[in-house]
Amino acid sequence: MSLKDKEKWDSKYDADEYITGKEPSGWLEENAGLLDGNGKALDIAGGEGRNSVFAASKGYEVTCLDISENGLRKAQTLAQEKNAKITTVLADLDNNSLKENEYDLVLCFNFLDRNLFSGIRQTLKSGGLLFYETFTLDYLKYSSFKKEWVLEANELLQAFSDFHILRYREVDENPKAFASLVAQKP
Numbered sequence: 001m002s003l004k005d006k007e008k009w010d011s012k013y014d015a016d017e018y019i020t021g022k023e024p025s026g027w028l029e030e031n032a033g034l035l036d037g038n039g040k041a042l043d044i045a046g047g048e049g050r051n052s053v054f055a056a057s058k059g060y061e062v063t064c065l066d067i068s069e070n071g072l073r074k075a076q077t078l079a080q081e082k083n084a085k086i087t088t089v090l091a092d093l094d095n096n097s098l099k100e101n102e103y104d105l106v107l108c109f110n111f112l113d114r115n116l117f118s119g120i121r122q123t124l125k126s127g128g129l130l131f132y133e134t135f136t137l138d139y140l141k142y143s144s145f146k147k148e149w150v151l152e153a154n155e156l157l158q159a160f161s162d163f164h165i166l167r168y169r170e171v172d173e174n175p176k177a178f179a180s181l182v183a184q185k186p
């Protein structure tokens with residue numbers, strides 16, 4: 001499964017153009033006031049690095065983790081372009097666990113692996129922030145996505161219900177539908 005994912009993403013990223021763009025996710029940028037820039041950040045399935053580079057520009061020591069070599073190569077190129085420093089780690093999240101109590105900030109955008117929820121909870125330090133945004137059930141109206149790739153209504157809220165929820169929204173605006181969360185580990 002993961003080898004197929006790797007091939008799929010390496011092939012998608014095999015072009016000079018940045019398919020997810022060079023600018024950070026709107027959700028990250030709009031809520032950047034919550035980022036104090038102190039400590040370590042992990043960008044889960046960070047792809048071409050747009051959010052990693054933004055977090056690094058805010059002062060975090062950022063690790064961008066992804067299964068795609070092509071994605072991570074482009075992430076480093078973007079970091080150089082924007083005079084930011086990031087560390088890239090090639091890893092398959094299906095077979096790797098996240099270190100406990102390691103990060104002050106975790107970013108996860110457009111990626112869903114429910115088995116990772118517990119790893120995210122553990123890898124964040126107390127007081128650490130989670131930014132999570134990905135597609136919801138409504139997105140199936142506009143795409144050929146599979147049901148297991150999308151969130152149920154309120155699923156992120158429930159998965160991190162013991163965190164302090166700082167921001168949450170669900171958006172359904174053709175052609176996109178997604179949920180966005182910022183939450184702080186107690």
Ligand SMILES: C[S@@+](CC[C@H](N)C(=O)[O-])C[C@H]1O[C@@H](n2cnc3c(N)ncnc32)[C@H](O)[C@@H]1O
Nearest residue numbers: 009020045046047066067068092093094109110
């Ligand atoms: C839709 S992209 C999102 C990229 C980035 N988070 C963003 O929003 O710009 C999904 C990413 O998940 C990565 N990915 C898929 N399966 C993975 C796995 N098993 N382990 C690590 N990364 C994976 C892909 O390589 C791809 O970069």
